[in-house]
Amino acid sequence: MSAKTPIFLTGATGYIGGAVLARLLEHPSADTFDITVLLRSASKAKILQSQFSVKTVIGTHQDYDKIETLVENAHIVFHLADSDDVPLITAILSGMRKRHARLGDLPILIQTSGTGTLTDDARGLYATETIYDDLNVEQIKSIPSEAPHRSVDLLIVEADTQGYIRAYIVLPSTIYGPATHSLVRAGVSNGISIQIPFVIRASIARKQAGMVGEGKALWPDVHIDDTADLYITLFDAIVRDPSGVGHGWNGFYFGENGEHSWYQISKAIGETLVRLGISTDPEPTPFTSEELDKYFGSEQSGLGWGTNSRARGNRARSIGWTPKHTVEDMLTSIPQEVETLVKQK
Known part of the structure; x- marks a missing residue:
C-alpha cells in the first residue's frame, strides 16, 4: 500500500476553510489523504475526529513552534485563515523550508489572499477603469507593497522564488451565499460570509x-461553492501535473464571476x-x-x-475552473x- 499524502489545513472552522475541508473529505481520492487541522475548540476537534476521521491538534495561530512542526510533516499545506498574519506565515514557511532541507521534498502551499489587495480609496464616489488580470504577471507585480494582504503574499512568492516550496495564491472576491456542507451541519464550520x-x-x-x-x-463576487471549487480545481491540477500549473509570480488565481x-x-x-x-x-x-x-x-x-477591486480570473479559468x-x-x-x-x- 502506498503512503497517504500528508495535508495540513488551517481555518477548518471558518467559512472558506470549512468549505474546502468538506470538499477534500468528499474528494474521489479522499482515502489517500492524511489530513491534520489546527483549531482552538476541543469540542469541534472531537466532532472532526469521531465523525469525519480528521486528525486534529488543539492550538492557536500564535503557537508558532507547534505550527512549524505540523507544517514540516505535511507535503501539502492549505492556509485558509488570516491572510495578513506575518508571524504565522513566517512559521509556516519555516516548517516548509525544514521539510525541503530534510527530505528533499518540494512542499506545496495553497494560500488564501483576496482581491482586497487590489483596492483603492474611492470612498464609493467612482468606479475605476483599472481591471487586474491574473494572467498579467507584470500587473500583479505592480500591486503596492502596502496593499492589504500584500506583505504575506510577497513572503510566499519569495519562498517560491528561492525554490523550497511551490506556492499558489487564491484571491477570492466578495464571497456570498450560505455554506450548507457537512461541516456546517455538524456545527464545526461557519456558514455565513463577512x-x-x-x-x-x-x-x-x-x-x-x-x-x-x-x-x-x-x-467582483463569487459564491462560496464556486470558491471551494476553485481550491479543489487548483489542487487537482497540481496533483495531476505539478510542473504544468503556474506558481509563484505565475500562481495568483482570482476567484470572481462578474462584478x-x-x-x-x-x-x-x-x-x-x-x-x-x-x-x-x-x-x-x-x-x-x-x-x-x-x-x-x-x-x-x-x-x-x-x-x-476589479479583477478577471482568466488564469483560474485556464486550469478548468468553471464558476456557476x-x-x-x-x-x-x-x-x-x-x-x-x-x-x-
Missing part, C-alpha cells in the same frame, strides 16, 4: 440601507427592509463617519466597503440573508 452581512447588520441597526459615499465603486456596485447590494438590502417593515424607504443613504466607526469597527475600516453562480444569483440571495440576520438580531 462582507455583505456587515452592510446588512449596519442597515438593520440604522433602519435604512446604508452605503459608503454614493455606492459607485465596483467589486457589482456597492449600491446594487445596498438597494437590495433596502428593498428587503421595506418589505419586512423595518424601513420606509428602499433607497440607500451614505453612512456617516460616526456610523462607519460604530458598525464597522472604525471609519477607516468601513471605508473598505467603498473601494474598487452569477451576479444576479448574488443579488437574489440578499433578501434571505437579510431575513436570517433580522431573526438573529
Whole structure:
C-alpha cells in the first residue's frame, strides 16, 4: 500500500476553510489523504475526529513552534485563515523550508489572499477603469507593497522564488451565499460570509440601507461553492501535473464571476427592509463617519466597503475552473440573508 499524502489545513472552522475541508473529505481520492487541522475548540476537534476521521491538534495561530512542526510533516499545506498574519506565515514557511532541507521534498502551499489587495480609496464616489488580470504577471507585480494582504503574499512568492516550496495564491472576491456542507451541519464550520452581512447588520441597526459615499465603486463576487471549487480545481491540477500549473509570480488565481456596485447590494438590502417593515424607504443613504466607526469597527475600516477591486480570473479559468453562480444569483440571495440576520438580531 502506498503512503497517504500528508495535508495540513488551517481555518477548518471558518467559512472558506470549512468549505474546502468538506470538499477534500468528499474528494474521489479522499482515502489517500492524511489530513491534520489546527483549531482552538476541543469540542469541534472531537466532532472532526469521531465523525469525519480528521486528525486534529488543539492550538492557536500564535503557537508558532507547534505550527512549524505540523507544517514540516505535511507535503501539502492549505492556509485558509488570516491572510495578513506575518508571524504565522513566517512559521509556516519555516516548517516548509525544514521539510525541503530534510527530505528533499518540494512542499506545496495553497494560500488564501483576496482581491482586497487590489483596492483603492474611492470612498464609493467612482468606479475605476483599472481591471487586474491574473494572467498579467507584470500587473500583479505592480500591486503596492502596502496593499492589504500584500506583505504575506510577497513572503510566499519569495519562498517560491528561492525554490523550497511551490506556492499558489487564491484571491477570492466578495464571497456570498450560505455554506450548507457537512461541516456546517455538524456545527464545526461557519456558514455565513463577512462582507455583505456587515452592510446588512449596519442597515438593520440604522433602519435604512446604508452605503459608503454614493455606492459607485465596483467589486467582483463569487459564491462560496464556486470558491471551494476553485481550491479543489487548483489542487487537482497540481496533483495531476505539478510542473504544468503556474506558481509563484505565475500562481495568483482570482476567484470572481462578474462584478457589482456597492449600491446594487445596498438597494437590495433596502428593498428587503421595506418589505419586512423595518424601513420606509428602499433607497440607500451614505453612512456617516460616526456610523462607519460604530458598525464597522472604525471609519477607516468601513471605508473598505467603498473601494474598487476589479479583477478577471482568466488564469483560474485556464486550469478548468468553471464558476456557476452569477451576479444576479448574488443579488437574489440578499433578501434571505437579510431575513436570517433580522431573526438573529
